[in-house]
Amino acid sequence: xxxxxxxxxxxxxIKPVDTPAAVRVEQGRGEQxxxxxxxxxxxxxxxxxxxxxxxxxxxxxxxxxxYYRVLLEDGRETTVFQDLVTSGWYxxxxx
Amino acid sequence: xxxxxVLIEHLPIKVERLRTPALNSKPIILARSHDAKQSVMDFSPxxxxxxxxxxxxxxxxxxxxxxxxEPDLPRYHQAFSxxxxxxxxxxxVVEDADLGHAYVDIRGLELMYGGKAAVAxxxxxxxxxxxxxxxxxxxxxFPAYVAALGSAAGRVLAVPEDVxxxxxxxxxxVLPVSWRTKAMLREFGLDRLGQVASMxxxxxxxxFGREGQLIWGLSRGVDDRPVMPRSIKQVVTERLLFPEPTVxxxxxxxxxxxxxxxxxxxxxxxxxxxxxVSLHVEVFRGAPWTKRISFREPLADRxxxxxxxxxxxxxxxxxxxxxxxxxxxxxxxxxxxxxxxLLLDVRRRAxxxxxxxxxxxxxxxxxxxxxxxxxxxxxxxxxxxRALVQLSL
Numbered sequence: 001x002x003x004x005x006x007x008x009x010x011x012x013x014i015k016p017v018d019t020p021a022a023v024r025v026e027q028g029r030g031e032q033x034x035x036x037x038x039x040x041x042x043x044x045x046x047x048x049x050x051x052x053x054x055x056x057x058x059x060x061x062x063x064x065x066x067y068y069r070v071l072l073e074d075g076r077e078t079t080v081f082q083d084l085v086t087s088g089w090y091x092x093x094x095x
Numbered sequence: 096x097x098x099x100x101v102l103i104e105h106l107p108i109k110v111e112r113l114r115t116p117a118l119n120s121k122p123i124i125l126a127r128s129h130d131a132k133q134s135v136m137d138f139s140p141x142x143x144x145x146x147x148x149x150x151x152x153x154x155x156x157x158x159x160x161x162x163x164x165e166p167d168l169p170r171y172h173q174a175f176s177x178x179x180x181x182x183x184x185x186x187x188v189v190e191d192a193d194l195g196h197a198y199v200d201i202r203g204l205e206l207m208y209g210g211k212a213a214v215a216x217x218x219x220x221x222x223x224x225x226x227x228x229x230x231x232x233x234x235x236x237f238p239a240y241v242a243a244l245g246s247a248a249g250r251v252l253a254v255p256e257d258v259x260x261x262x263x264x265x266x267x268x269v270l271p272v273s274w275r276t277k278a279m280l281r282e283f284g285l286d287r288l289g290q291v292a293s294m295x296x297x298x299x300x301x302x303f304g305r306e307g308q309l310i311w312g313l314s315r316g317v318d319d320r321p322v323m324p325r326s327i328k329q330v331v332t333e334r335l336l337f338p339e340p341t342v343x344x345x346x347x348x349x350x351x352x353x354x355x356x357x358x359x360x361x362x363x364x365x366x367x368x369x370x371x372v373s374l375h376v377e378v379f380r381g382a383p384w385t386k387r388i389s390f391r392e393p394l395a396d397r398x399x400x401x402x403x404x405x406x407x408x409x410x411x412x413x414x415x416x417x418x419x420x421x422x423x424x425x426x427x428x429x430x431x432x433x434x435x436x437l438l439l440d441v442r443r444r445a446x447x448x449x450x451x452x453x454x455x456x457x458x459x460x461x462x463x464x465x466x467x468x469x470x471x472x473x474x475x476x477x478x479x480x481r482a483l484v485q486l487s488l
Binding site for chain 1 (some may be wrong): 217452465467475477478480481482483484
């Protein structure tokens with residue numbers, strides 16, 4: 001039997017990258033984003049792409065997200081997703 | 096018997112009395128400042144019922160005649176380091192537990208010295224009489240420590256076979272746990288180690304977690320912690336005593352130049368580089384002053400080191416007349432030349448690792464530098480693809 005090292009277990013030396021950041025989104029008809037708050041409210045001019053991922057269904061908190069690649073009124077492109085389990089909106093870089 | 100505990104109570108006070116014999120008959124309080132508040136760091140037994148951490152005003156209300164001094168930590172650590180070096184002449188495994196508190200692994204020494212009594216005498220003789228050392232000997236660290244507490248100055252106390260019985264009468268204050276845990280134990284009516292030892296381990300673990308398991312074991316004399324030998328960092332130190340206290344920075348720089356010349360002429364620094372230098376200055380009737388300078392790269396050039404020191408101290412106002420000065424070169428490396436790789440990536444990595452070592456030497460701990468590594472690059476979930484991993488040296 002391996003003796004207890006007495007050290008606290010943890011993954012402090014490994015940190016995740018590209019974690020989702022919560023963001024405020026106004027939805028229009030069809031649940032799609034029409035305005036996104038990124039410092040200030042930005043109108044969504046076009047939805048360039050849309051895709052869904054469903055994964056880790058075997059876990060207590062499965063992953064089910066609808067991603068949108070959007071063009072904002074100031075010319076920026078960004079990727080947001082709606083967590084289909086919690087209905088929360090998040091911003092995350094993809095790809 | 097495996098472990099000896101060497102205990103010097105109130106070591107800072109004793110060092111101050113050795114430095115200034117006129118303080119021998121006076122109660123002394125060493126007060127340190129933190130966040131504009133002064134509190135007691137150490138005190139002489141004549142100062143009365145004081146505790147470490149007590150506000151200075153409160154301490155002075157208990158002992159109005161006390162001489163209040165500023166602590167000179169480098170000096171105390173230097174004095175204790177000399178004692179540890181002397182102990183290391185008796186046993187190769189000496190642990191520096193705290194200022195004035197050391198453990199010595201004495202396994203096998205009985206054969207060398209000719210008996211337990213001779214081993215104890217050898218350890219006692221390693222410490223100057225003025226420090227009134229107490230020695231405790233047991234099979235493990237904690238019982239040895241408690242035995243040292245119960246011993247008399249200049250004497251040794253060996254823990255009998257009934258370790259649990261020996262520990263039973265000691266207060267829970269001797270346990271190496273937080274003050275909060277000790278206060279809670281007393282609130283539960285557990286004032287003595289014997290009371291703690293008589294409890295089952297379950298309730299202690301439920302209340303105190305990992306500390307509960309430690310408390311339970313130690314109160315029964317069970318201590319598996321090994322004696323960890325101290326890591327000795329090789330340094331070169333040169334000392335200069337000024338004929339008269341001086342406030343002249345030019346005189347100080349001349350002294351530094353002399354000390355550096357002396358240091359580089361010693362065999363210890365031949366073909367070796369230093370990663371930094373420390374200046375320690377004793378001020379006449381004032382607190383000592385220390386400056387630590389890390390170099391961007393290891394240096395063996397006396398002139399370059401002197402220029403770096405000059406840049407650092409020029410324009411500085413001395414805290415008072417300087418009586419004595421030490422220069423210490425530390426972070427000694429064996430490199431005498433650098434061979435670069437032809438491959439650019441290898442050179443970049445070597446430069447990066449060298450910079451990290453310099454940073455670690457400067458801040459005294461592993462630098463929080465991370466690199467992005469791919470974990471599951473194929474994953475559809477973005478946060479699973481990559482991770483920040485601490486860069487290893």
